[in-house]
Amino acid sequence: MMQTRMMAVASGAVLALGMTACSGGNTTSTANNPGGSTTVQNAAVSKVYKPSTTKGGTLRFGLAGDFDSIDPGDTYYAYSWNFLRNYARTLVVFKSAPGAQGTKLVPDLAKTLGVPTDGAKTWTYKLRDGLKFEDGTPITSTDIKYGVARQLDKDTFPNGPTYFNDFLKDVPTGYSVYKDKNLADLKSIDTPDAKTIVFHLKTAFSGFDYFAQLPATAPVPVAKDTGTKYKEHVVSSGPYMFDTVQVGKKYTLKRNPNYDPKTDPDSGRLALPNNISVELGLNAADVDNRLIAGDLDVDVQGSGVQAAAQGKILNNPALKAKTDSAVSSRTWFSVLNPDVPPLNNIDCRKAVLLAADKTGYQRAYGGATGGDIATSLMPPVVPGHRAIDLYEAKAKPQGDVTAAKAELVKCGQPNGFATNISYRAERPKEKATAESLQQSLAKVGIQLTIKPYPQGDYFKLYAGKPDFTKTNKLGIMVYGWAADWPDGFGFLSQIVDSRTIRPAGNTNLGIKIPAVDAAIDKALATTDATARNAIWGNIDQMVMENAAVLPGVWSKGLLFRPDNLTNVFVNNGFSEYDYTALGTSKK
């Protein structure tokens, strides 16, 4: 009796959810909108949907969770780097343009891209004229040097990337701008005049422009720097400045009166809305509901809608027409641990690669919506990507049992072997991956025992700790990696360079190929972009030839674009909607 009552309530609820889904959006899939854009799936992928130059309105962002920090010197999330271009300008920046154009760097505060000298060990930038902070004070090279220098202090700013710490020459140990207040003492960066800044590196690094686009190069006025409290009011160099800041709850931004668009001809920033609001700490499912209802404009997270909303959206043609499949620079893959026998033998590793059911891996990540079957490590959006498919992932996506068995014979395990597979316990997709592999590899006699570990400590204590993986025989480690920026160095260096391997907290879970290490060094020294990118492609090839990883899925996010968004396109530099291009038709 109670159960039927509950069933009635539950199905009533499902019905209600379904009905709101239908009522949530009322454009037909072939409506013609101003600007000549049809509302159709992927309208914002590689092109601009509803192009607009109309200014006005408030663009409403929402985030389930919080930024790690809005202080440009202390943040590491892609969505944060995407968003801060509204209030911070850096030396160079990813162009605000759809498609492959978005992976190109263009000058922002600097007049041109960096000029390398001394074998790419020194990089010089010249600043434009007329640059001002939000209060009207001019932006000088000292402000940029200060911005980079302060975030070298990882005690005060622990969250950001450490590229400058790792590459700048002669940074004193324990350097902090708060201890050594004399900026001139930091010789790694020169400011010969107010419009010139020079960086000196330890070793050659051809891709320094990618460092120059890091938020660290956003200028910070010394007098206004309040250390860990700076995030309560970041001084803006961009088209918007902070209006109200309620840390952890909500930010609002308004136009920066001292931003001169004439000093910003290359970036593609349009600064369409008059105001921007960001709500934090939202419920993830609620964010999706609000997007669909038009109550929110953008999900800052930018990785796509949740599974629940995805089902609703894909089954509703009107809603499906408002989605964009954003290809990201992220690969989901599994590392085959060469320290755990018999995977120390390359043929045994090849057996795994051949036997694995790639469609099962893809299904674990949500099927075709979740991403494309990966045939190699580097995703297609990264320049230098080549089509590499050494194990017939495309031709035989369900695996090749015969070929796998042949490899097993070669490596001396004709009847297969047993090993453990680890994954991050809180991630159901990784669990599904482990289970799928368990099934498909069992067909050739490879017995996998599934071992979940907490994701918070996955790298510090478990899969990222070589001693642990050896003792616990973690032969396969389910993993995933996104580039800090779409470039071979940004994607590969931290996961295939064996020299980054340390006792704990590793991002390279076990790839040790000397030829790869050498190639990385070569790439770092090659200043010609085309040649450099080709080397990254080669490294990808070498990793696959070594059967070091089992590629899974090149991830895609299902983004939802509400009706009042204008000028929408996916920026491949971030694999999210471009947060500096968006406008709103809602006043």
Added chain:
Amino acid sequence: MSTNTTPQHGDPAVRPGIEGFLQVKDLRVHFPTDDGVVKSVDGLSFNLERGETLGIVGESGSGKSVTSLSIMGLHPPGTAMISGQVVLNGDSLVGASPEHIRKLRGKNMAMIFQDPLSAMHPYYTVGHQIIEAYRIHNHVSKQVARKHAIDMLDRVGIPQPNQRVDDYPHQFSGGMRQRAMIAMALSCDPELLIADEPTTALDVTVQAQILDLIRDLQQEFNSAVIIITHDLGVVAELADDILVMYAGRSVEYATAHEIFTAPQHPYTWGLLGSMPRLDREPTERLKPIQGTPPSLINVPSGCPFHPRCTYAELNGGASETDRPEFVEISPRHFLACHLSEQDRQRVWDNDIKPTL
């Protein structure tokens, strides 16, 4: 409004020339339950004047309390089937609207209960409860009502009434608490007071005080009093008339003097015989009435007492089949029994009287 003055056979509700203040005629109170109809009161009749006290005596389950609750109209509507007549000062209560009877409660008829600790609300002061009782029927200010409450407490013999009026029921001793309840019941000068086992929960020494109090107050207010009890000693003190009930029926009704000196019903004999006496040898056993009280759903056929009556076989089977009628066997002495006059007299002289 009964004005029938000719005495009717078996109808003690009417006395020649006098109109009863409270007349109960053939009262029947039945409760339909899932197990059957509980006939708590099955044909009860009596008459009561102001200034007089009626004692209703019987075992637990004989229907005494149900009678009083029925007079007061305290059975939740729909639970009891009440038939017969109850006339209070000309006002017919059976079949009257609940609202009509509610207005009489507390004002014209009041009741005091057996356990004053559970019968008074533990969260309100005694004064508050008396004031509440008073202000239902009298539109006066709180100060006036409070003064009245203190007066009442004084009248019932509670010392320092102006302090005690603000005390809670649990702060009183048993006897004082019962006095306070009496004060509450009498606060509106009711003409009829029903006391349901007023002393059962009290010490013996306090019992006497309470009974004295009730008698004094009756004289002062000229109220009609019904005392319900299972204790013959209590009614011996107080009652003018005694009504003996068994299995929901009246079995004997006479003056108190008569009941104690010349009881006629075997049940009454049993009650008298089962009273512990100080002037007897302590080695003599208590003489309980054999058997147990009957079920009120399945009342024994004929005379309800017959399973326990030592003398039932003297009636040639009538006790098992015929319900004895309640008749007046001598002036102001009513009885429902099949025993013949002679048998009764013989048994009384030989068996009963010597043992009492």
Added chain:
Amino acid sequence: MLTYIIRRLIAAVVLLVVVSAVVFSIFFLVPRIGGATPDDLASRYVGKSAGAEQIHQTAVKLGFTDPIYAQYGRFAKGIVVGQDYNYGPAVEHCPAPCLGYSFITQNPVLPDLLDRLPVTLSLAAGASVLWLVGGVATGVVSALKRGSLLDRSSMGVALAGVSLPIFFTGLLSLSIFSYGLGWTAPGGANPMDATNPLDWAYTMILPWITLAFLFAASYARLTRAGMLETMNEDYIRTARAKGLRERDVVIRHGLRAALTPILTIFGLDLGLLLGGAILTETTFSLPGLGQYAVQAITNNDLPKVLGVTLLGAVFIIMANLVVDLLYAVVDPRVRTQ
């Protein structure tokens, strides 16, 4: 009475110390049992690509390399005397009681708590009034009309209220009432941003009703049971015998007595809720203490967790004390003890 209160307050302080010590131990002991070193712990609070050196520095800065009792001592000292914190350009003094600084945001914890408290208070205040009134009224009516269709259906609805999880009812109500019909505020609306009481109520009405639905259910059942019991008591019969109107009998005599255990439970529920209505706040994205607690726990941010836990404990202890005192006020029989 005064000595009683003082004794309870002393016991409260002892309890808070115990609570804080337990939280502290859990945070440090559990990873240690898993074999974690101070550096391993510190690696939770650094960026993605932090080097071993940076991790070690963080471990030192956050105090993980000190023995546990020293760390706890520092925390206790902070509460009593205050703490100094180097935020970069200068050192600031966090006055007593200082609940420390977040490992993640490096902001002081106590101002965060005080800032979020009004939101949780708003939620608790409105919802509690709704569920108390609604639940008790339903319970009284159900008890009086026991067995009727009204009784059975309201108890059925009550069962639904108790059984349906709030993240389900909450998201559903948001979908229907906020986004579908536009009657109520969307999720994430901050009630303390409201400029007038009407706005404030508008922001909160949906979370109030959803949360109240959950509690009203159990209060209805409690009241019903309590009323069924009290209405059978002798003093109810006495009240009727006095000629009191039935309405007054039910409310002044019946409900008054039945309400005592309900008020007790209400006080306790309110105390618990003030510690953070976690599910409601996360469902409606309300920036209160509950949401704060969830974030703190997810991020392993010990100072925040400690702060929220202690504050919650304070509320629960206070609620217990108030309820015990209130009992003496409500039930005179308790006073003489």
